[in-house]
Structures are given as structure tokens and as C-alpha cells.
Amino acid sequence: MYLASTTRHVHVQSRGTMIALVYSGGSVDSPLFDSGRRYKLMSSRLILLGLIFALPAAVMGQVNLGSIDGTIRDGSGGVLPGATLVLTSPELPGGPQMFTTNDQGRYRFRNLPPGDYQLTIEMPGFATYREEGLIVTLGGNVERNVNMSVASVAETITVTGESPIVDTRKSGLSTNYDDSMMENIPLRRFSMFDFTKSAPGMSATNPTSGSSTRVSAYGSNTDENTYLMDGTDFTAPVSGAAWPWPDTDTIEEIEIISLGASAEYQVGGGAVFNAISRQGTNEVRVDAAYFGMSDAITSKPIKRGCGGCPDGDENGETGFTRDKYIDFTTHVGAPIVKDKAWIYAGYQYLRDYDNQPGTDPRFPRQFEADRINWKFTWQITENMKFMHTYHDDYWVIPQTPSITAPFESILTFGGRNPSITFGNITHVLSQDTFYDVRVSGFYSPDDYARPNGNFGQSRREDTATGQISGGPPFSGGFRQARTAVHGKLSHYASDWMGSDHDFKFGVQYVVGQHSGHYGYTNDIIYYDYNGAPDYAYIRERYNYGGKFTDLGFFVEDMVHIGDRATVQIGVRYDRVEAISQDVQFMEQDDRGVIPVSGQEVTGLGTLYTNNNIAPRIGFNIKLDNEGKTVLRGNWGLYFRQPITGEIAAVHPGNTTITTAFFDPATGGYTDIVDVFDPLVNIGVASDTVSPRTSQFSIGIDREVTNDIAVGFTYIRKDGSNYNGWITQNALYEPGQVTLDDGSQLDVFNITTDPSDRFYLLGNCPCGPESMNFPNFFMDYDGLEFKVTKRMANNWQALISYNYSHVRGLMGRNYAGPSSSQESRVRSGAIGRDPNQFTNAEGNLLNDRPHTFIFTGTYEFPGIELLIGANYRYFTGKPWASQARPRLPQGRQPIYLEPLGSRRLSSQNNFDLRISKIFRFGEAGKFEIFADILNVLNETAEEDIESRNAFSSNLGVGDRWVDPRRAFVGVKFAY
Secondary structure, eight states: OEEEOOOOOOOEEEETTEEEEOOSSOOOOOOTTSSHHHHHHHHHHHHHHHHHHTSTTOOBOSOOOEEEEEEEEOTTSOBOTTOEEEEEOTTOTTOOEEEEOOTTSEEEEEEEOSEEEEEEEEOTTBOEEEEEEEEEOTTOEEEOOEEOOBOSSOOEEEEESOOOSSOSSOOSEEEEEOHHHHHHSOOOOSOTHHHHTTSTTEEESSSSSSSOOOEEETTOOTTSOEEEETTEEOBOTTTSSBOOOOOGGGEEEEEEEEEOOOTTOSOOSSOEEEEEEOOOOSSOEEEEEEEEOOGGGBOOOOOEEOSSOTTOOTTSEEOOEEEEEEEEEEEEEEEEETTTEEEEEEEEEEEEEEEOTTSOTTSOEEEEEEEEEEEEEEEEETTEEEEEEEEEEEEEEEOOOOSSSOGGGSEEEEEEOOEEEEEEEEEEEETTEEEEEEEEEEEEEEEEEEESSOTTSOEEEETTTOOEEESOSEEEEEEEEEEEEEEEEEEEEEEETTEEEEEEEEEEEEEEEEEEEEEEGGGEEEEEETTEEEEEEEEOOEEEEEEEEEEEEEEEEEEEETTTEEEEEEEEEEEEEEEEOOEEEEEEETTEEEEEEEEEEOOOEEEEEEEEEEEEEEEEEESSTTSSEEEEEEEEEEEOOOOHHHHGGGOTTOOOEEEEEEETTTTEEEEEEEEEOTTTSEEEOTTOOOOEEEEEEEEEEEEEETTEEEEEEEEEEEEEOOEEEEEEEEEEEEEEEEOTTSOEEEEEEEOSOGGGOEEEEEESOOSOGGGTOOOOEEEEEEEEEEEEEEEETTEEEEEEEEEEEEEEEOGGGGSOTTSOOOOSOOTTOTTSSGGGGTTOOEEOTTOOSEEEEEEEEEEETTTTEEEEEEEEEEOOOEEOOEEOOEETTEEOOEESSOTTSEEOOOEEEEEEEEEEEEEETTTEEEEEEEEEESTTOOOOEEEESBOBTTSTTBTOEEEEOOOSEEEEEEEEEO
16 A cells, blocks of 8 residues: 655644644735725835836836947947937837947947837048938847948938848847738737747647637746736736737737746746837827628538537538627827827727537627727936826637537636736936836736526536536636836946946836636536446535735846857846735625625635746857857746646635535435545645746857848757645555456555545645656757748748657646646646556647748739738647546546647648738828638647547547638728
8 A cells, every 4th residue: 555645844724624734924915806995005005116116226127129239430440439329210209319329339229119210320520321221129139330431521321221130139039020010911810819829939729719828938838928018917817828818900019039038037938928019109190990701701611410400401510600700990199299298099899709510500609809908108308208008808708619518518708807007117317227117917807707508507527428518517707916016227338347238137026816706506517427427526616816926136237248249147036925815705696706795715824935046148149240140049947926826726715525426326426435625635835836947049040131031949948846736645555447448457546534635735746755756847849940031122921940849747737638738736637646647748738849830921012912921830739548437536537548649630721811002192091901711721620529548539529720711801091
């Protein structure tokens, strides 16, 4: 027999019959949303703190815009101190920026919005130099070294189109989508994340369909990304996902920092998705767009029986059905006070109703979104600028009905998610020093999960066939909040210790939390096996929550060593606390989930505290004098913040889960095999440390022409310290069970009484210690080849090929192929039962060994006819067959083969756009277009009916990529 026992450090405190983990530290702040008064009080304190930070000693935010720098020399190569540089652009409505070269002839323009710039250089005795068409990208740097020509009379030398395409400062990898690419590439318009799902190195959970925005960046988990909108972090505390989904047409540019995120970013083991919205200028600009789609221009390559629905064809089958598609956007930008203050605002109305094959067209998936946004910018003085932004997304996102999950058995989710920059101040103290301070937040004040069908009918799921019937599994709602104060001081020190240094110092304070109320339909979920009653989960409604705080400091130095090398050295320190906070007691009625005044559920307080030190280093070396070929590389450590949905599992507001088998003798679910009381059977290890990723890359970039660059990169990642369920006290004995085909399978049977079992949430190795199960881990190796062609000579393109493997062992490895690769621990995660480890190590859920992407546009000269194309090839996601034998501890899913032994079908997706522009007046534009999505009519499945090895529908498709269909629409701009 095996006894699970560990020596982890756990503080246990008795509260009557409750066993709860507590930390010996002090009290916990009240949640932002526990009541209106507390919310306002906390917000006021944070805003006041932000204003205090705005003193010159302060430091700030995460909006890394673009930059231009370089050295000015004479014809003999000598440096020219005192040269005057003037930078102008429509993106600088407050007026041009000016700079005077220092003693080494160097200059630098920082904090530049993406766009097209003109640089003018003047020096007595030299011809005026003017360069047009300098393209600045979000997060990018343009190095322009200029040799001035001596002139005896006044003259001007004008240069156009010399902006370099290879970045001579960056050490990692990034991809940018500017407005010309975003406006002209054909993609389904769920949100701006349709672009991030198509970027190099990204493995999307659902690449071309569905409402999932989750992506794995070079093998990292989908909950290890950071999502920014105008510098405001809207990463959901509850899940680590992107929660608001901004209107695509309001975005100016998206930067995806996929490798080598600087010390400024706390979470960066995955990618940093940094979007910047459009801003108002001194000109009044108005635009509107309409996209439409109908069932008449939607193909039906796959048909399946719809179970006798009245709208089936002569064979009783239905295909993909388009019930409605309307997408309307409008935006306006204008000056409030010319040269001083500007506003930009927008609205999107989106309705997308459709059905998958084999479902009833009378009950489509009805996705709805109403998105509003505005951006206010104010040039307070010549050297000080203020910005305020607001984005809100009123959304309804139902689960997708399928053959196995009909409409009445699933849920509709909805809510709203304001994402706010309360205020951002940028103050230039000198041409070498500026600071930036920001107070921002992201909130979900009332998100809900509501039944589609009869809430009085309990759910039934057949674990052999995957077929679901009855009503939804649960209902409820939750609230979440993420409020942050950020500060950053940037200082350029020329010729300090023999080199030029670009210093950044920063401090960041973040509070993230959520609370919720949920319950099973009729307090029970039934499970059948091959049509026969099998077992049930029984649970009363519950309240729960989780919270974290993160106080972070960072320092970074970008050292310019001569004219050939740049070294970026940074380190950040984060003090992170995971907290089980007090939450307001909530109930559900016909109005939804409502708080009960004056009632709270007391939390456990601080669960654990981490002190994380994350060093990062990168380099960029010019391999030739012109900087057309560079060698770059980076290494760094990245820590994941606590995910409040993981912490919530141990909240005292949770209720007991009873597992009972069906007893034919009694005709009821009376054979109780497990009584899992969250107040008795689980805790949190106080020595838990933050999951971390070690990241390394090395690559080479080469400018082939002025407008084409190629790059080749090797990437390595190692993830460790992932959380799971640690078996603290349980007895198992080896045994065998007979499977459906008569074969025998080795298993472990539990012998410990349910009331004596104890599990800890903490860093694995999980499972019983005596069984020597491995740590949870992630290993990624990848190669990337990339070609970038920026817009010139009427065309632009982005081409990439990635070959990679990501393997490991995660709590999420139990999930099916439509699920996301996550580090977050869920209630059913691997660890609480040793049988779950059998064959569980293997390819992780977002592993796609081969991906190829081509994105581009071509404009026919003279006639303003445009063709846009977007092609993506992805290897299918991994999965493996299972058995679900009946054991003393209940039915357990056990892999019969290593994870990754099977895969979904690979996907070939090709989208095409044709558009024609008509001009009117001086600035008017009218465009008509057609987008044909999935031109090849790809029919790859994105989910399967069953993974049960003994089911007749093992591996049979249950949901597919959206078929060939067409958008038609118009755009207007003035």
C-alpha cells in the first residue's frame, strides 16, 4: 500500500469544523467591489496615489511607443555637436519635437506615436538635411545616422524612403500590424485578436472560428500573456485571458512582443499584446463601415443529422447556417482646442448568429457586442501631456451548440468590461529625461452565466459517447477588477563610463481580484455511461473569490557600445501576495446574481507571499557598418502572477461536492464514494512559489532591400514551478480493472475514508509523494523563419514558418483538444488521483509542430483596386484516447496512450479581399469590398465527440472550422 505524505510547510487553523490554511501575517484589504462605498474609496486612494507619483521623483506605465535616434557627422566622419533636429508628423498635433545633438553628435526622440515622420537637420555651414517617410512602429526604434554636407550657400537635401527596416536595438522578437495592414487584411471580425491569432509564433486554441482569444506564444501557456490597450492592462485576474475585446477599426497599431519582453513587464513568459488606439488631431475626421453576411453566401460542405429538427433537409441533416451577421462601426476624431486638446471616439454594433452542422437552426449561437471607446489627449504645456481613455464592451457570448451539446444544454455568458485609463501624464524634464505616470483599471462589474433552456432541468452527460442532454450544468455570475498605478522615469546618459546609456526606472502596484456565486442546476449533475445511469455530482450553491497584490520595481539599462552593439540589461523585483479575501454573500433569482446586503463570507487571508527576482538580458550587434545585418539574442526569467480563479478553489464559501454512483437496487444515486468538503479536504501550501518561465532566443536579421528583411531565430523555453493538487494524505493500493473490451488495466484504488483525505494546492510534484510522480513542466524548442515586406511599390507582406515542439506535464493535460493549454489549476486538474498521471506526459494542448503564415496586400496603381490575402497552415492539436473505469474513488479518466498520439486534422485557411476605392473632395473616401473567408472550404474539425477508446464515435468531429463564406461591405471616411 502507498501512503501519501509530505513535509510541506502548512499553517492549519481550526474554525469549528473547518480546517483552513492561514498565513501568519496581517489583515487583508477589502475588495474593490465588495460594495459601492469601498469601490469608490479604493479608487480614490489609487487615483490620489497616482497624483502623488506625478511629482518629478516619480516614475511610470507600460506604453512603449516608438523612437528615432542616431548620430550626426560631417563628411569626414567627425561628430557634430549642436546640430538642431526638428521632427514633424500628423501624429504630433501639439506641434513638432526639437532636439539638439550632444557632445557625441547623438540625438534621440522618444515616446513617438506610430506613423509617418519627417526629420529636418540644420547646422551652420552645412546644407539643411530633410528626410521624409520615416516609419515609426509601436515599440520600434529607427536608427538614422546622417552625414551632413558642407554648403557655401543655403541649400536643402531631401531624402525619401530611406527608413531602415531592420531594428538595430531590439534583442527579442516582435510583430507589428499597422493601420494599413489591419484595414486591408481579410479576417473574421470578432475582435482585434483575430490578428494576434495569425501572428508568427502564435498557436491559437481556435485559429479561425469560435470566440476564443487564447493563444500560446512559442509554447507558453495561454494564461501567461499580457494584454494592453493604450498601456492599460486588461488581462483578467480570474483566468489570465484577455477579457475586453476592442473594436478592430479603432486600433491604430498592434505590437506583439513575442520574445524578450523587457523588465518593464511583470508577466512575459508568453507574449505581450500591446495595442494603441487612434487619437484625435487638428483635423476633423469621420469614418463608418458596414460588413454584412448572409446564409445565401455561406457554403455547407459538412452536413450531419440534427436529431429530427424541423429545418433539416430531405435526409434530416443540417449544415453550417448563417442566421444573421451585421457589423457596423463609426468613429470621429476632432480637436477640442486646436494644438492643445483632442478627442477620438467610436462605436461598434456587432451581431453574429450561426449554427454548426447537425444542430437545430431555430436555436443559433447569438453572439452580440456593443463596444464604445473614447480617447482624450491634452497638451498641457510644451513638455507635459495628459491622456485619458475609456473602452467598454457590452457582450453576449453563448457557448457553441454542437451535435453532442444541443442549445438547451449549454450556457450564454455576458456582461460588460470597462477598461479605463483614469489618467496618464508624460512630462519631459529635459531632452534627456522624462517621466510617465498612469492610473488605470479593468473591471467586470456584473458578468453572468445564464441557461439557454429550462433551468429546472438537470444536465446529463454520457462519459462514453460525450452526448449531453437536459439543461445547463450550472448558472451564476461573478465580478472582477484589476486596478494599477504605474510610474516610469527614463534618462539618457551620454558618454557615461565610456558608453551611452538609456536608463529606465519604474514602480508598479497592481490589485487583482474576483468574487462569484454559482450553483449546479437543481444542485446536481448526472453522468451516464453508454446510456445507462452511472453517477452524479451533488452540490449546493456557493460563493467564492480570490485576490492578489503585486508591488513591483524594475531597473533597465540599454547600453550603446560604440556604433555596433547594444546590450539591454534589466532586473525586476515583485512582491506578490495571494489572498483569500472576504467576499459579499450573493444569491440568484430571476433577476440574476444579486448581493445580499450586510452579509459576507470570511476569507482565509493571505495564503502565501512570493518575492520574485527576474533578471533579463539581451543584445543586438551590427554585423556590418550599415546595420543591414544584425545578430540578436536574449535570456530572461518571467514569473506568472497568481490567477484568482485558482486561489478561489480554497475559499471558505465553497460547498461540499458529493460523488454518488447509481444503485439499481434503490433506483437512486445512493452509493456514495466521495464527500469532498473544501473546508476540510483541501488547503494551500504556504511555501508555494510563482510559476516561472526561462526564455532564450538567438537570431539573425538581414535587410535584403530597403523594404524587405528576413530573419531566422532559435527559441528555447523551460517552464517550472507549476501548481497542482498535492496528495497530502491518502492510501492507495495497486489493482486491475476490466475495460469494455475485456482487457485489463493496471490502476490504483483508494482505500482512505473520504473524510480523511487531504490535498494541497501548491507546486508539484503532485500525487502521492511515495509514487515519485514528476514535476509539472513545459519544454519548448522552435525555429522560425520570417520575411517582412513593408508597404512600398504598392505591396506589403508578412511570411513566416515555424517548426516547434512543446511537451510537458500540466494539470490541464486531462482536457480535450478544443481546450486551451493553461497553467491554471482547475477543480478537475491532474494531481488528486494517481491514475490521472498514466500517459499524461506528452505534447501540450497547443502544440502545433508546423505553422506557415502569409499575409499581404497589393494595390493596382492608378485605379485604387486592392487585393488582400491571408493564408494560414496549422498542424492539428494533439489528443489521446482514454478509458473511464469505475474505481472505488469514482470513474477516473485514464489515458491509454501518450498524450499527442493522435491529432485533429491540420488546417489550411485562405482568406481573400477585393476592394475598390472612390475619392471625393480633398479628403473623402468611399470603399466597397468583398471578403471571401476560407476560400479553400477547409473542413477540419476543431473538436471531437468522444475520446473514449471504446465509443463508436471516438474521434468523430463535433465542431468544425467555419466554411467558405463572404463578407460584403462599404467604408466611408472623410
